[in-house]
Amino acid sequence: MLEAIGLKSAEQLFDSIPQELRLQRPLNTPAALSEIELLDKFDRLGRRNAAAQRISFLGGGAYSHYIPTIVDHIISRSEFFTAYTPYQPEISQGTLQTIFEFQTLVCQLTGMDLANASMYDGSTALAEAVLMAERITRRSKVIASAAVHPQYLEVVKTYVQHAGIDLELANFDEKTGQSAAALAEAIDDKTAALVVQSPNFFGCIEDLKALADAAHAKGALLVVAITEAMSLGLLQSPGACGADIVVAEGQSFGVPLSFGGPYVGLFATRDKYARQIPGRLVGEAYDKKGRRGFVLTLATREQHIRREKATSNICTNEGLIALAATVYMEAMGKRGIQEAAHQCLQKAAYTAKRIAAVKGFSLPFTGPYFNEFVVRGPLASSELLSRLAKEKAIEGGIALSRFMPDRANDFLVCVTETNTREQIDSLVSALSEL
Amino acid sequence: MLEAIGLKSAEQLFDSIPQELRLQRPLNTPAALSEIELLDKFDRLGRRNAAAQRISFLGGGAYSHYIPTIVDHIISRSEFFTAYTPYQPEISQGTLQTIFEFQTLVCQLTGMDLANASMYDGSTALAEAVLMAERITRRSKVIASAAVHPQYLEVVKTYVQHAGIDLELANFDEKTGQSAAALAEAIDDKTAALVVQSPNFFGCIEDLKALADAAHAKGALLVVAITEAMSLGLLQSPGACGADIVVAEGQSFGVPLSFGGPYVGLFATRDKYARQIPGRLVGEAYDKKGRRGFVLTLATREQHIRREKATSNICTNEGLIALAATVYMEAMGKRGIQEAAHQCLQKAAYTAKRIAAVKGFSLPFTGPYFNEFVVRGPLASSELLSRLAKEKAIEGGIALSRFMPDRANDFLVCVTETNTREQIDSLVSALSEL
Amino acid sequence: MTSGITKVTTHISPNEQLIFERSQSGRIGYRLPALDVEESSVDDLIPKAFQRDDDLAGVPEVSEVDVVRHFIRMSTWNYSIDVGMYPLGSCTMKYNSRLNERVARIAGFANLHPLADEEDIQGALQVIYELQECLAEITGLPGISLQPAAGAHGEMTGIMIIRAFLDARDGAAGSARRTMLIPDSAHGTNPASAHLSGFSVKTIRSTAEGLTDLDHLRELCAHGDVAGLMLTNPNTLGLFERNIKQICDIVHEAGGLVYMDGANMNALVGVARPGDMGVDVIHLNLHKTFSTPHGGGGPGCGPCCCTKELEPFLPVPRIVKNDDTYRLDHNEPKSIGRVKAFFGNYGMMLRALAYTLTHGNDGLREATEAAVLNARYIADGLTSDYDKPFDSPPMHEVVFTDKRQSRKGVHTLDIAKRLIDYGFHPMTIYFPLIVQGAMLIEPTESVGRQELDQFIAAMRSIAQEAVENPELVLNAPHDTRIGRLDEAAAARKPVLRWKQEPSTDYAEKQAKA
């Protein structure tokens, strides 16, 4: 083929790169591995992740829910998995129609009017929501609950640092673990938005309705973040409570833990803010023969048209993970999501009750919770959890001291429908033996 | 829906079954399991198969070869996997064209003129070959080598018991492990076919050319069975040696061990016997516009047309496994099959040499071998192998005493491209430590 | 219609060639680890005469992406269950759960060698044993072998068992019993299997009602030569043989045994049991009733289930349980022998057990009910437009004919092909042979009402087209990659494999051009 285009050597392909800029040696990366060797290497590495092999009660923004087998089957279809962003609608209707369904499902679950085609994850979706609130209100102060996931807060901080936004934290109530009251108090006329997570980082459910009323009374928006999307199967939707922007991490819907990613950010808002939403949108469209199809639409908000004036810089999003979430929601359906949520609630309640009865353990917060709750133990939780892992092969929770040094003995326990009673009982007896 | 067809209860659907024949109680099979519970159950059962977790040198008709990842990807395509036998060619061209490629590849590898769309496995293919030889020659005596896989011989015996066929065994040479000479000697004018396996059950390569000449000289056919299809990458093809019918187990080509099945029987013969071949055949055909397609053809040989006069009773065959083998052969390609075969040969030779050097161990047969060979140990092989498994987690081979009680200390060792030198060396040192 | 515009014929996807026509020497699609042992000269290991000398001529040389595109493109030419309803009568094309596939791929099974020691394969044997127990309960027949690889294989096994039993019972006199009775509506494998077991076949007529003709049966049984009867129930017309008990009695009184072809067991699971009807031996098609995938033609699994009396004749090894240990029992002197290497199509057993367990006892019966209900719904929906040759309400499948349409020259084949245009796989056609222009429709439980209505609407629309625009039906399908193929020409001068032309190497051809 080189000959066919009149070249003598492969090196000539790079004639336009000045000689002195070319690498004059082979890359110093490993030599090629065969399939057998590669799988062997990664199998070994996988086995070095002891945490993946243990009974687990870890949550905190990443949840172990059951994933129906068909989810992976469907997202592994070549036609979904090796397609690009659906820029050519005539040969991308599969992708486009599934995104339209995804948008609809997100609206139904969050109780909002419209949703986009996905954001990178819950944390970046939250950051974009804050920026959007600023654009809508043209106010610069944003008050966030200190009970929002600490990593989400960090991401928001990074995103807004050059946007002229003043980010304030409102503390949570030491007794209830909720933050709605403090947030409502901190609001003023310059406030663009209140930012709250519910269930919050401690698992406690916030009073969104009260917050929405407080925000709206001052002309501010209520931004709600959700890390445990499964809670939507059972808790009042943020939309019904009056939220203006709802973001969520969609990982609970059919996405493996996968060490933190890829996950999928859900982003929903009110109709009136449609032209301020970041990210891609798919809408209904018709061809000349009147056949219904779907297209990417309202693109004038986006970077490829609007460049520096776009509502966001996002381009590649989390398409395939949004598809996984779509398959999950449809396969589980109304009843499945409700039942999974119900089991989470019941199992968490059972676990909390049992742990609270163990000597030396208590539940510091009184607020209602869904499937996560904070436990206070008799010794430093980092030590307690590490012993639990090593001696009993149980990942018992997340030490809050990792994020809040003053909460040395507290840890966050998460229980889902995948935790059997046997596992729960073994956690409880392990705690009582420590 | 019951209403729509005028029924009141589901029970009425079964009105045509006399009341007294209906089951009046629930089935006494287990209650339904959810996905989570089902996977848990089978995971546990899978872990009870200790042999699957060990380093393995087991062969004897089922081989551990590397399977490129794309094989499972492709056979898992809904369109292949959930299709029926391609009776409607207009919407089955995917299946039909792959079978045509399969038939071609089988011909290329065996060196034969034509091949069918698959048989159940190597053993039943061999039985069908014997029946076919009888039909062609109208002679009733069949002489088989005693070095054919013992289970294959059992199956042949079952199949021919009511067909008026006289099955005689010809012994193998105690020194070389080969049986060609004995077979050639046993032939007479009543002989329909000589049946030989190469490499034979002991791994030894038979002199097919000599056998073909001997058979043809008496008007008999040579039927060649192959259990290790990978050997075709390196050994002279049976077709080139003059075989009349070649059958093989195709498992080596991309099919997991899966405790013995499903595998795939390859069946190839000469053009002149086309109308005597059992099973389905796919052939080229054209539509009115002259477009090339493929159809099931020569169906007048088959049971659905010919009923009791059919060349076989086979209907369902091993379509999906034949597809796996096709993908394997095409993905590995000419060079890949050659290289895998070469590595098998080299690694087996290395292993044999190393084992023969261990005190107390020897190789009883002198005939050339491909990737399997018999080892004679210092104690009963059943005991030796069981200790190897339990103490060293190595499946060291197959005790020949399972099939031939007089060969107490002999066992069959198989080495493939998947056995690393490290594994081989650990086998050798384990043997020397026992 | 895009009239006036030439349609493209060069679309690469529908024009995917044979892989051999894509081969380009030097391309590879694999990578193995480097050989890690000392290399010997091949000639030192294997005599030159035993070595291959054709360099595997013709075997293709392609890249991995070539292979992937090749098969993905070809796959798009197939219809499949996952795409839509596949109402092939007798074939039971129900949904194949992906969960069962996942089970079959668990490493502890997928990597398990069949000749490992008994104690190291306990999990695998337990699966076989549990499935046996379930099938025994479902059929009411306690003796089971899972060794047969498909329905026909199970038939052969069952018929050989009958023969072995008779020979054992009757001694030398057994040789007088060499006739197997088979209804004219039976599947072709039945007579072929009987023949394989050394029986000659006599055909029983069906009544106008579509059932076995009892008088004819009695007549055929009168000669003392009857070894047995092979009966499908529900029969291939989708009708339950309501005289089954009587039929069995007649055969038994004549000294024969009753073999039931269980291909239609999906109409009975949880509702009625062959063992309770007097049947002696049956095969099941796990690839039908128990939803293991058909895979474009197989693999299957055709367990043979029989009465306690026949149990000693089953193939060896049998899988038995002693206390908590599962064992292989090779020591059954009356056994007909082995019918397949190793243990049969084991992967299918895993899937079938997974099917049985995920459905549960209730779910198994519910599936049966839904399968029958769906067939009834179709029977109901189509009687106004198509000739239904038998009055009785069908079980899991229903047969219609082209009697009315053929007056306009539109035949079963045409109706079937036209269904393709509507997005459905055709029904089974021209089977059973005794019904002229038969269309055997089996919806299975895997379709909802919406799809049933769509199917009925399509069939009705075709009936109307047959009157108003028969050409449309006669030339169907219109929307497929190829049209109807000339099968007669294909059989006359069969081309059964690709052959290398002087130069088909792509690069070489290009270089020349």
Added chain:
Amino acid sequence: MTSGITKVTTHISPNEQLIFERSQSGRIGYRLPALDVEESSVDDLIPKAFQRDDDLAGVPEVSEVDVVRHFIRMSTWNYSIDVGMYPLGSCTMKYNSRLNERVARIAGFANLHPLADEEDIQGALQVIYELQECLAEITGLPGISLQPAAGAHGEMTGIMIIRAFLDARDGAAGSARRTMLIPDSAHGTNPASAHLSGFSVKTIRSTAEGLTDLDHLRELCAHGDVAGLMLTNPNTLGLFERNIKQICDIVHEAGGLVYMDGANMNALVGVARPGDMGVDVIHLNLHKTFSTPHGGGGPGCGPCCCTKELEPFLPVPRIVKNDDTYRLDHNEPKSIGRVKAFFGNYGMMLRALAYTLTHGNDGLREATEAAVLNARYIADGLTSDYDKPFDSPPMHEVVFTDKRQSRKGVHTLDIAKRLIDYGFHPMTIYFPLIVQGAMLIEPTESVGRQELDQFIAAMRSIAQEAVENPELVLNAPHDTRIGRLDEAAAARKPVLRWKQEPSTDYAEKQAKA
């Protein structure tokens, strides 16, 4: 052409509805284990007011097989890499190995929680670390964060790093440097990302040759306000910026830093390294150059690689190695902070490392050579029929225009749509914006000569059609499920979700009808 015969429009597969239109109340497609703990009253656990009261209205109720058929049917409406060549310029649609997918699904990774203790995630951290090392070697830039989730995210990260560095270097004076220079040919994410980091954008012109205009660059750099330059190299015209060294010098001398958009790194891997050219910071698109799948729009992974000097500013946590232990380093006071929860799109890192290791160092360079060779081959093959606005030989992608065809009224969009009829995905169109009627073609290394020739033949045939039968091209595509959609109408009155009509429940509707 099947003239005179009406084509079927009721084919179920192309008419698959929205799942909401298939919903039927009471259907389920899941099964969970029974609750195995004592059940409390929900009201005792959660105040009524916090409980959902809409019964999840609208969420569909369907069976498992409904869901499978729904998605399988829809999938058939998509083009994909596995089906054929996907020559989208700038997007690098190369083959996505299934092996990498398998790696990503290994349980030890798939089931790993991101907040487990450091010592229990060593395998996962090692993967990140090894990938970092490979990318550092490939780019020549030693500081790396894999946290960004896509290219644009990497851009934002890189630009924020530049800003943090300048602010640290210049103190209060830094606030004068708030201009980011970006060529007019740049991708839209570049200015958008600069804006997110609080910069205002100034556009640099390209020369007639298609390269950065050095004079204009010097001019823009003269005002002391330049924080940096964002440059794509090879640029979006597929041309290597051969003055890159000089460009970097100019910017550096002006006190700014150089950001390189690495979306086109697949033209350079193993051949030349940005770090050696004077670039300060770059992002890579693992979902382009390193073949992680695009998945219909994502996920991606956009690592940010920078010089030693900029390393302290990278996002936290950083993954570092101490002896044989991998650690998370949160303690980097200069860091711009965290840009994503947890560690980024980890699954993509697994795939990218698998890609790097299966290719090996040689293979990485070979892939680059093949990608460039293929683009050159296309450039060569199409110059006779299409206008090629820049003379220089392209790197991995080549831009053509519709200049000649537009004389006949056939434009880039039409050519793109017509390509669909030939079985190809169109190239990238109307990008870069500076080329009127741009067609940006990137074949990647994943096509063989045969497919390249087919593509060239298709393009040539379209050029001919544009002359002889322009209608044919203007009305393309002719062979797809739907024709060109009215996008303007869709944007005017956007319908962005399905809404429940009074009764869409299938059974209810049927009952009424």
